[in-house]
Amino acid sequence: MSNVLEVQGLHAGYGAGDILKGVELTVAEGSVVTIIGPNGSGKSTLVKTLTGLLRTRQGDIVLKGKSVKDLSPPERVRAGMSYVPQEYNVFRNLTVLENLQIAHEFMSAGRGGKRGKPLSDEMEALFPELPSRYKALAGNLSGGQRQMLAFACALTVKPEVLVMDEPSAGLSPKYMTDIFDCVKRVNEMGVSVLMVEQNAIEALRISHRCIVMANGRVRLASDAAAVLGMRELQSLYLGDVKEAEAPASAAAG
Ligand SMILES: Nc1ncnc2c1ncn2[C@@H]1O[C@H](COP(=O)(O)OP(=O)(O)O)[C@@H](O)[C@H]1O
Numbered sequence: 001m002s003n004v005l006e007v008q009g010l011h012a013g014y015g016a017g018d019i020l021k022g023v024e025l026t027v028a029e030g031s032v033v034t035i036i037g038p039n040g041s042g043k044s045t046l047v048k049t050l051t052g053l054l055r056t057r058q059g060d061i062v063l064k065g066k067s068v069k070d071l072s073p074p075e076r077v078r079a080g081m082s083y084v085p086q087e088y089n090v091f092r093n094l095t096v097l098e099n100l101q102i103a104h105e106f107m108s109a110g111r112g113g114k115r116g117k118p119l120s121d122e123m124e125a126l127f128p129e130l131p132s133r134y135k136a137l138a139g140n141l142s143g144g145q146r147q148m149l150a151f152a153c154a155l156t157v158k159p160e161v162l163v164m165d166e167p168s169a170g171l172s173p174k175y176m177t178d179i180f181d182c183v184k185r186v187n188e189m190g191v192s193v194l195m196v197e198q199n200a201i202e203a204l205r206i207s208h209r210c211i212v213m214a215n216g217r218v219r220l221a222s223d224a225a226a227v228l229g230m231r232e233l234q235s236l237y238l239g240d241v242k243e244a245e246a247p248a249s250a251a252a253g
Pocket residue numbers: 014015019037038039040041042043044045046
C-alpha cells in the first residue's frame with residue numbers, strides 16, 4: 001500500500017530551540033492513524049507544521065509524492081490535506097450555512113467544482129444535525145454540533161487526508177462516540193485520517209495505526225490493535241514507556 005503522507009526528519013519550533021526534533025511517520029493511503037502522547041510532547045506543534053501554520057525548519061512533508069513544506073496553508077488544502085483545528089474552528093458569529101459556504105469558497109479556490117447544495121446527500125447523512133440548523137448561528141450550537149460543523153467544513157473540499165487535533169476534546173460521551181463514528185465513516189469513504197487524540201482507547205478502536213510521541217519525537221509506531229492490547233497503554237500516553245516494553249512488531253515507521 002502506498003503512503004498518502006510521509007513526514008521525514010521534521011524539525012520545527014517557536015523560539016530558539018526545536019520542539020519537533022526529527023519526527024518520522026507515514027500515513028498509508030486509506031488508513032486512520034492516531035497520535036497519542038503526553039501533554040507538551042509536540043502533537044499540536046506537529047499538526048501545525050503539517051498544515052503550514054508553523055514553518056518547517058528541517059526535514060520534509062510529502063503529500064502524495066510531492067513536497068508541501070513550502071506551501072501556504074490554503075495551498076496545502078488545495079493539494080489535498082484538510083485540517084480541523086482543536087479550537088476556534090468555526091466562525092461563531094456566522095450561521096452554519098455561512099460557515100460551510102466560506103469553507104468551500106475560501107479553501108477550494110482553484111480546486112473545487114461547482115457548488116450545489118451546502119452539503120451533499122452523503123454529508124447530510126453523516127451530519128444529520130446540521131441541515132435543520134443552517135440558519136442558526138454557529139455560536140449557538142452545542143459543542144458537539146460545532147465540532148460536526150468544523151468537520152463538515154474541512155470535508156467540503158474533498159480532501160485526500162484529513163488532519164484533526166483532538167476532535168473529541170471537551171465533548172460529552174454521546175458526541176465523542178458520534179465524532180469517532182463520523183471519522184470511521186469518512187475513512188470508509190476513502191479519506192485517510194491523521195488525528196491527535198487524548199481519548200486513546202476510543203480513538204484506537206477506529207484506527208489502523210498508532211503513533212506515540214514523546215519529547216518531540218516518535219517514540220513508537222505500531223498497529224492500533226497491538227497498542228490497544230498492551231498492558232502499558234496508560235503509561236504510553238503518559239509518556240513513561242521504556243523501549244523494552246514496546247512489542248517486537250512495533251518498530252518505528
Ligand atoms: N505558540 C507557542 N509558543 C511557544 N511555545 C509553544 C507554543 N505552543 C506550544 N509551545 C510549546 O511547545 C511544546 C509542545 O506543545 P504542543 O505541541 O502544544 O504539545 P501537545 O499538543 O502534545 O500537548 C510545549 O513545551 C509548549 O509549551
